[in-house]
Amino acid sequence: MTSLAPELHPPVRVLMGPGPSDTHPRVLEALAKGTVGHLDPYYLEVMNGLQEMLRGLYRTANPMTMAISGTGSAGMETVVVNLIEPCDSMVVCVNGVFGARMADVAERAGANVIKVERPWGEVFTPDDLKQALASHPKVLGIVMAETSTGAWQPIEEISKSVHDAGALLLVDAVTALGGVPVEVDAWQIDAIYSGTQKCLSCPPGLSPVSLSPRAMDVIMGRKRKVQSWYLDVSMLANYWGQNRVYHHTGPINMTYALYEALRLVHAEGLENCWARHLLNHRALRAGLAAIGIRYSTQDGCILPQLNAVFVPEGVDDEAVRSALLNRFGIEIGAGLGAYKGKVWRIGLMGYGSRPANVLLFLSALEQLLGEQAFRFARGASVAAANEVYSAVPASA
Amino acid sequence: MTSLAPELHPPVRVLMGPGPSDTHPRVLEALAKGTVGHLDPYYLEVMNGLQEMLRGLYRTANPMTMAISGTGSAGMETVVVNLIEPCDSMVVCVNGVFGARMADVAERAGANVIKVERPWGEVFTPDDLKQALASHPKVLGIVMAETSTGAWQPIEEISKSVHDAGALLLVDAVTALGGVPVEVDAWQIDAIYSGTQKCLSCPPGLSPVSLSPRAMDVIMGRKRKVQSWYLDVSMLANYWGQNRVYHHTGPINMTYALYEALRLVHAEGLENCWARHLLNHRALRAGLAAIGIRYSTQDGCILPQLNAVFVPEGVDDEAVRSALLNRFGIEIGAGLGAYKGKVWRIGLMGYGSRPANVLLFLSALEQLLGEQAFRFARGASVAAANEVYSAVPASA
Numbered sequence: 001m002t003s004l005a006p007e008l009h010p011p012v013r014v015l016m017g018p019g020p021s022d023t024h025p026r027v028l029e030a031l032a033k034g035t036v037g038h039l040d041p042y043y044l045e046v047m048n049g050l051q052e053m054l055r056g057l058y059r060t061a062n063p064m065t066m067a068i069s070g071t072g073s074a075g076m077e078t079v080v081v082n083l084i085e086p087c088d089s090m091v092v093c094v095n096g097v098f099g100a101r102m103a104d105v106a107e108r109a110g111a112n113v114i115k116v117e118r119p120w121g122e123v124f125t126p127d128d129l130k131q132a133l134a135s136h137p138k139v140l141g142i143v144m145a146e147t148s149t150g151a152w153q154p155i156e157e158i159s160k161s162v163h164d165a166g167a168l169l170l171v172d173a174v175t176a177l178g179g180v181p182v183e184v185d186a187w188q189i190d191a192i193y194s195g196t197q198k199c200l201s202c203p204p205g206l207s208p209v210s211l212s213p214r215a216m217d218v219i220m221g222r223k224r225k226v227q228s229w230y231l232d233v234s235m236l237a238n239y240w241g242q243n244r245v246y247h248h249t250g251p252i253n254m255t256y257a258l259y260e261a262l263r264l265v266h267a268e269g270l271e272n273c274w275a276r277h278l279l280n281h282r283a284l285r286a287g288l289a290a291i292g293i294r295y296s297t298q299d300g301c302i303l304p305q306l307n308a309v310f311v312p313e314g315v316d317d318e319a320v321r322s323a324l325l326n327r328f329g330i331e332i333g334a335g336l337g338a339y340k341g342k343v344w345r346i347g348l349m350g351y352g353s354r355p356a357n358v359l360l361f362l363s364a365l366e367q368l369l370g371e372q373a374f375r376f377a378r379g380a381s382v383a384a385a386n387e388v389y390s391a392v393p394a395s396a
Numbered sequence: 397m398t399s400l401a402p403e404l405h406p407p408v409r410v411l412m413g414p415g416p417s418d419t420h421p422r423v424l425e426a427l428a429k430g431t432v433g434h435l436d437p438y439y440l441e442v443m444n445g446l447q448e449m450l451r452g453l454y455r456t457a458n459p460m461t462m463a464i465s466g467t468g469s470a471g472m473e474t475v476v477v478n479l480i481e482p483c484d485s486m487v488v489c490v491n492g493v494f495g496a497r498m499a500d501v502a503e504r505a506g507a508n509v510i511k512v513e514r515p516w517g518e519v520f521t522p523d524d525l526k527q528a529l530a531s532h533p534k535v536l537g538i539v540m541a542e543t544s545t546g547a548w549q550p551i552e553e554i555s556k557s558v559h560d561a562g563a564l565l566l567v568d569a570v571t572a573l574g575g576v577p578v579e580v581d582a583w584q585i586d587a588i589y590s591g592t593q594k595c596l597s598c599p600p601g602l603s604p605v606s607l608s609p610r611a612m613d614v615i616m617g618r619k620r621k622v623q624s625w626y627l628d629v630s631m632l633a634n635y636w637g638q639n640r641v642y643h644h645t646g647p648i649n650m651t652y653a654l655y656e657a658l659r660l661v662h663a664e665g666l667e668n669c670w671a672r673h674l675l676n677h678r679a680l681r682a683g684l685a686a687i688g689i690r691y692s693t694q695d696g697c698i699l700p701q702l703n704a705v706f707v708p709e710g711v712d713d714e715a716v717r718s719a720l721l722n723r724f725g726i727e728i729g730a731g732l733g734a735y736k737g738k739v740w741r742i743g744l745m746g747y748g749s750r751p752a753n754v755l756l757f758l759s760a761l762e763q764l765l766g767e768q769a770f771r772f773a774r775g776a777s778v779a780a781a782n783e784v785y786s787a788v789p790a791s792a
Binding site: 003004005006007008010011012013015017019020022023028029030031032033034035036037038040041042043046048049050052053069070071072073074076077101104105107108109195197203204205225226227228229230246248249250251252253254256257259260262263266267325331336 | 399400402403406411429431432433439444445449465466472473497500591601624642644658663727
């Protein structure tokens with residue numbers, strides 16, 4: 001006889017880590033709407049609306065734009081296993097955890113992987129890729145927003161070199177989408193994926209994917225079947241395309257959630273959404289600077305939505321993160337891999353990117369650091385953040 | 397400028413198809429609870445509780461019991477790609493769409509697939525498998541509840557032959573789990589997967605999976621990496637095991653939903669849950685018999701939760717299903733593959749398996765059939781169903 005697990009009462013959290021971020025209340029409401037069938041005429045309308053809004057968000061006309069029934073890593077696997085056939089060569093740019101993951105995924109798909117590496121917290125220039133591209137790979141994969149380091153990789157300037165070498169450009173936009181401009185058509189991105197739980201104010205569970213007509217030609221012309229049945233784009237295209245042929249049962253309620261999340265982004269307007277992410281980042285950054293906390297990311301490529309900073313000298317990483325969680329309900333992220341114990345990752349993503357969160361976090365952090373050996377002028381971080389906010393018109 | 401898609405207002409449906417089935421109101425509430433982080437101490441408790449309740453439901457002590465972050469088909473792919481290495485041989489039993497899908501998934505994993513076939517609507521006996529097992533395959537895969545035909549495959553009697561041949565037994569329990577007894581340990585099932593959207597009153601999106609220690613030995617002793625990074629059990633075991641090492645971001649709110657769905661099943665009691673599915677099936681069956689509607693499934697192996705019946709002679713399949721949906725909000729399933737246009741699939745799954753649904757469906761069907769050329773004694777189906785209900789004590 002199995003004993004019943006306790007009633008479900010999740011604590012109220014302020015999610016300021018590397019994701020999931022705070023889910024918008026309207027998205028939570030959408031999740032709880034009554035389930036309909038995956039071939040219900042109404043659900044097909046929801047899929048249409050979702051695809052159209054997703055194209056708007058990705059700034060693309062790609063017909064093959066859809067949500068994969070898995071989290072961001074399933075999106076990564078989808079684009080890789082559909083584009084790669086055994087022995088194809090793929091260049092993967094590695095400057096953090098997610099580039100390394102992409103290389104692993106590609107190797108499992110049978111690719112000859114050429115890794116190009118940069119130190120954590122830095123980004124790639126076209127020059128860094130020159131040598132690897134000279135081998136004329138089939139695909140070059142790169143992470144636009146490295147969640148492990150907070151580095152913001154410019155895409156436009158490398159796109160030309162990738163296409164000049166005859167390769168397809170594959171971009172990880174998991175933490176990028178919604179937080180900073182992502183221009184799929186203007187930058188000629190061939191394959192891109194994201195997650196719902198970062199800058200889209202939605203819980204984890206789906207991966208928005210878009211594939212250019214050029215990528216679709218490669219996929220439809222494959223010599224052998226895609227190794228994954230679940231992620232086979234040639235079959236998914238029949239469900240997400242005009243035929244609406246059953247493939248697998250779509251995650252109905254999560255699809256409602258993403259639909260509502262996309263309505264929120266478009267109601268705000270993409271440019272306003274990016275500007276909001278930038279403003280709250282500037283306020284946080286000013287606040288942190290005022291108490292001497294430094295970013296671990298290379299200057300000039302810091303993501304507004306993911307702030308990776310060094311744990312101050314003499315401060316106990318784990319103790320501060322626990323106290324933030326237990327005394328204030330605030331979650332921030334620990335460092336991963338090489339950054340373990342040394343870096344905090346502070347997310348300002350989607351609904352979580354708002355002045356209330358910035359001020360609460362800085363105030364709470366000041367309280368906790370004041371209890372440790374770390375010295376600074378009390379109130380300095382909040383004052384500096386408020387100065388940033390005061391400089392913009394109240395309507396912004 | 398993307399135009400905003402319309403507000404989300406799903407119509408109220410009574411889901412009596414092959415799944416998704418009606419989501420329980422308490423599960424919808426659980427879905428809408430505030431998102432917490434995937435490494436939050438509270439979330440780890442939720443994972444523990446979910447695993448324990450899932451073991452109870454599967455009747456197993458398997459430590460490796462978890463929910464895959466994808467729908468039922470992702471569960472199928474998980475067990476296959478983790479157990480199979482290229483050139484391993486796998487027997488797949490095919491008597492409907494999902495057996496055929498399993499063979500496709502296994503081939504994509506590099507298996508030498510030996511298909512054993514039976515006509516749609518029928519099941520396999522140990523004798524049917526004898527010849528294929530004589531080749532000593534690594535794995536035999538079989539579907540316990542064929543969603544395309546409504547056939548209920550006995551597992552216990554074939555388990556012995558499979559193990560005598562030295563093979564691992566892999567079972568698809570997508571439509572079975574929660575509706576009929578599934579005894580993982582007693583029947584010595586080595587790998588099993590299910591879906592949330594059938595008899596668990598939960599939306600689609602996760603796949604409960606369990607692997608025996610014997611299966612785990614095979615997985616941990618693999619010669620090469622699993623072809624799927626996302627579904628690699630050796631890494632998932634580190635997240636769902638005691639270490640709780642980050643792999644991918646779990647689908648938090650869907651996990652809440654499954655947790656609550658499992659609480660509902662255990663609060664009712666498994667035996668009571670199976671008995672309820674059986675009673676409502678008997679009532680539906682009596683009702684259908686009273687107006688001359690016949691099952692397409694072999695007698696003696698009809699699943700209580702999925703009733704596949706022939707569309708009566710002279711009745712327009714599509715017109716009846718559309719009218720059920722548009723006039724009564726009732727969804728039933730069309731026939732798949734060989735059964736297209738010939739068979740209706742009527743689900744009585746999870747929260748959807750209740751007298752109210754049986755009576756509503758029969759009354760609505762009588763009205764619609766009465767408008768077509770089909771003749772029967774008015775009220776006969778409802779009377780017959782109510783007779784079944786009257787024969788059991790009101791408390792049942």
